[in-house]
Each structure stands twice: as C-alpha cells, then as structure tokens.
Amino acid sequence: MKGAAHPPYGDLRVGDNGEGATVTNAAVSDVRAGEQLLHELYTALRSAASPTGSNTTNTSMLITFDEHGGTYDHVPPPSAVPPGTGETSEMGFAFDRLGCRVPAVLISAWTAPNTILNDPKHHSSLVSTLSRQHGLSPLTARDVDAPNMFDAINLTTPRSAAQWPQTTPADVPIDNDGELDPKAxxxxxxxxxxxxxxxxxxxxxxxxxxxxxxxxxxxxxxxxxxxxxxxxxxxxxxx
Structure with a gap:
C-alpha cells in the first residue's frame, strides 16, 4: 500500500494572527495515495484476462469504509441484532445498534451500470454473502440476520471489461527529497x-x-x- 487515507496527525501549529493552523511533524498520510491504490487494484481487475483463473467474469471487488469521515448523517442509526447474547460495553452499550452510514462500492461484470442499492446493508452483509456463497457457517448472530449483497448481481450476461469506465487518480506528490519515506x-x-x-x-x-x-x-x-x-x-x- 502506497499510503494511508487517514488525516495527518501531529503537532498543531497556529499562525501569528491566531489563524492558519497547520499540522506539523505529522505521520505519512495522503488520501491521494489511497485513491491511487484503488485505481491500481481496479485497473488490475479490469485487465484480468486469465481464461482459467481470476478474471473479470468471476471476480468482484468490494470497497468499504470503516469511518464516515465526520460527515453529518441526518438518519438516526437503526437497531441491529447483537452479535452475541448479554454482551455489554462501556456505558451499557449492548451492540444492538448500527453506526453512521458509510459508503460502499461493488464492482462486478454482473452488475448493471448506475446500480444503486437503497436497501439497508451493514458490514456483516459481506460475511453473510461469503458464508452463503461458499456454504460456510455464520460467525455470529448478526451475520445470520444480515442482508446479503446478491441483489447487486443483477445481470444475466456479464459486461465486457471494454464497457467498464476508466479511472484517473489524482496526482500523488513526488517525493524527491525522501520526506515521505517512513524509514527516513x-x-x-x-x-x-x-x-x-x-x-x-x-x-x-x-x-x-x-x-x-x-x-x-x-x-x-x-x-x-x-x-x-x-x-x-x-x-x-x-x-
């Protein structure tokens, strides 16, 4: 992985006028590097052409996020089936509620262009889908209840990779002076x-x-x- 997409963390330095605060001495972190990584993975899938191994007709790519990025969500988090029974955490939290909504993107030759799924899903949907696809036992009670993602597979004939969109990532700054080298x-x-x-x-x-x-x-x-x-x-x- 070329970089992390998490905001930089370091020492906060405020300008002389009290404005223009910047983070200094921060860890290596640039969302553009994350975009570049996704571009490379997507391009590899789009160009996969092995007749017997992984290729565009038998491989799907799922992009999920574990954070909502601080974006305000006007929809209250709904209730959910707890993973286990009688589990509680700090302040009596019982794991019976989902969190803020986060984006997810499924890339597949068997998915029609411009498909948008409005039915509620959550992170356990991936586990539920894989378990049912491969005949595996669920991990927790939440997986059993989780809606699967098979409704994203809505074509009877796969789309040729030539019809897939091409992506162009943002330019990632060139590290001429080694400043971004984590071993520096x-x-x-x-x-x-x-x-x-x-x-x-x-x-x-x-x-x-x-x-x-x-x-x-x-x-x-x-x-x-x-x-x-x-x-x-x-x-x-x-x-």
Whole structure:
C-alpha cells in the first residue's frame, strides 16, 4: 500500500494572527495515495484476462469504509441484532445498534451500470454473502440476520471489461527529497495518533508487561512491536 487515507496527525501549529493552523511533524498520510491504490487494484481487475483463473467474469471487488469521515448523517442509526447474547460495553452499550452510514462500492461484470442499492446493508452483509456463497457457517448472530449483497448481481450476461469506465487518480506528490519515506530518520520521531497509542497500550498491557511504557512515536512503536511481537501477534507457548 502506497499510503494511508487517514488525516495527518501531529503537532498543531497556529499562525501569528491566531489563524492558519497547520499540522506539523505529522505521520505519512495522503488520501491521494489511497485513491491511487484503488485505481491500481481496479485497473488490475479490469485487465484480468486469465481464461482459467481470476478474471473479470468471476471476480468482484468490494470497497468499504470503516469511518464516515465526520460527515453529518441526518438518519438516526437503526437497531441491529447483537452479535452475541448479554454482551455489554462501556456505558451499557449492548451492540444492538448500527453506526453512521458509510459508503460502499461493488464492482462486478454482473452488475448493471448506475446500480444503486437503497436497501439497508451493514458490514456483516459481506460475511453473510461469503458464508452463503461458499456454504460456510455464520460467525455470529448478526451475520445470520444480515442482508446479503446478491441483489447487486443483477445481470444475466456479464459486461465486457471494454464497457467498464476508466479511472484517473489524482496526482500523488513526488517525493524527491525522501520526506515521505517512513524509514527516513526524521519520520521516526513523528507522533502516533491517540487511537494508535491506545491500541498499542492495550495490547502491551494484556499480552506483555503492563508496566511497559506506551509508545508515542513511530520509532518507539516499532521497537515495542519488535521486542514484544511474539506475545502480541504470535504464541509464547513452547514449540
């Protein structure tokens, strides 16, 4: 992946007149790099032509988002089937409600142009679709209730890839001076976002030494994951 689409996080610097605030010492982050990645994946699918393996007639591409980007949603989140029974979280949240609406795009030769699905879907719809397509057991009670995405497959004859639209991504700035290289010395001290710090802290506390300091920079995070990675992502049981 060439870059992340998350807004940059770093030190806030405000201009002399109190305006023109900018983020400095930020992590590498540019939504244009994310668009470039999607363009490359879509183009690879559009040009896939293997007669026996993956190709445009037997492969679908689903683009989903886990955040709504802060855009106001005038529709209250609806109720939903909880994944399990009796589960509660902070402030008594019972996982019985969906969140804000997020976009999703399905790309398939079996989908008619300009298809828009207005029926409610949610993230478990993908799991539900894959489970039913391949005869797999559902993961949770929410998957059982989730509406599948087969209604997006609405053609009886696949569209030729020549009829698919061509995409042109935004220009991604050229890194002539190495400023965007995550391995560059200057980038090692860039600050982690609060969610990243919190996640690392929880993982370290649960699977390693609870007294270990919580990383606050990319370099510290790398050192912590390198040292404690066996406990975080692998097994500490003897072979």
């Amino acid at each position: 010395e200057a980038n090692k001290t860039k600050k982690l976002s609060n969610p990243a710090q919190g996640l690392l802290g929880l993982l370290i506390a649960k699977f390693s030494d609870p007294s270990a300091p919580v990383p606050d920079s990319y370099e510290d995070a790398y050192d912590a994951l390198t040292e404690l990675g066996g406990g975080l992502f692998g097994t500490t049981d003897p072979a």
